[in-house]
Amino acid sequence: MQVNQDYNPRAYMVRAVTPGQVVISHPLGSDRPAAGGLAASALETLTASLVILPDRLIRDWNPRDFAALQRQHFEFLATLEVEVVLLGTGEKQHFPSGELTGMLASRGIGIEVMNTAAACRTYNFLICEGRRVAAALLIEGNGQ
Template identity: 35%
Template sequence: MAPASGLEMTDAYYPGHDPIDFYGNGGFRFGEMSHQGAILFLPSGVHRWDVETVNALTTDHFEKLLAESRDIELLILGTGNLIVPLAQSLANHIRQAGIKLDIMDTGAAVRTLNILLSEDRAVAAALFPVS
């Protein structure tokens, strides 16, 4: 909370499952909205994902994902401009929840997500922005 201005920071959240219309310039556009930074695309909707790089990821960054694991068959991890491997311990953490993991660059991840959404598949995505 920022007492001087009266502004309260909330968890940025969009409850829809609209395809991603645009990615680039450090953000994403979906459902007539836009977001700068990383996002988690979950069954409950699209959430702000407060992480800067794949190498900064910890198990805490996947709490929301794992809370919805019963409704997720596949997690697509879009790692930015290049494919960046996920630490084996984190990959195992996700797989132990019964979620398959596919890692790709963000462009391929967005395209794959949109196709799987059109097929009504149980998919989630964790997407890092590209410039």
Template identity: 35%
Template sequence: MKFHADPLHDFSIKAYGTDWVQLPQQRLAQSVILSSEGRQELWDCPRFEDLTAEHLLHLASTSQQAQVVLLGSGLRNRFPPPAWLRPFAQYQLGLETMDTAAACRTFNVLAGEGRKVVAALILESAPA
């Protein structure tokens, strides 16, 4: 049996905490939208409670080339109101919601498989 190294993808999350993610070239401590193709956009949504229909409309409209969109909802898995998800149906995009740590891991797995994936990660501080 011959073993082959997995090809490294160019853009991955190297490490993460509750309120930060480490990318190949920088550490971010603000909510962010990332794509497996290298898109990096700071996202003005510091907590899940601040999430609006407009945030999700922007996410859907700028992720049309993705095969799947991940929503990292912060410290725990929470779901936006169903009415806010209409843009994803209109653009025929799949949206998976999970806590941000799971979204980071899932992003790396899908990107490593060569899938076109977008992750919107809410990075919020743990309660004191």
């Protein structure tokens, strides 16, 4: 499913999401040049959990599914210096404990929990508004 109509060529964006994978476009001028040197964003298909920010892509984020989320994962998210973290919990929405989400809230970081496809759409919308946001996306299936 294609995710967005808005596009920011200077940021990492989610271009598509299907069960087991997310397609990311790289910002213009990033370390992954487009094929043939054309002035277009390169696309990368990821099949393991990841964290995406407008200026950074963290591949192979450690938790592979919702049950694997632990304190250390939220501690890492708290270091990203963002306004809000969008937690995509896989194909279905699951809510982590208040202890885990409270680690972000106590540092003034908002957290929104939704399924991964919704987190991708929300991430794209917020970065097109110029917001400092991170999407922590659990990718179930192929990357397991």
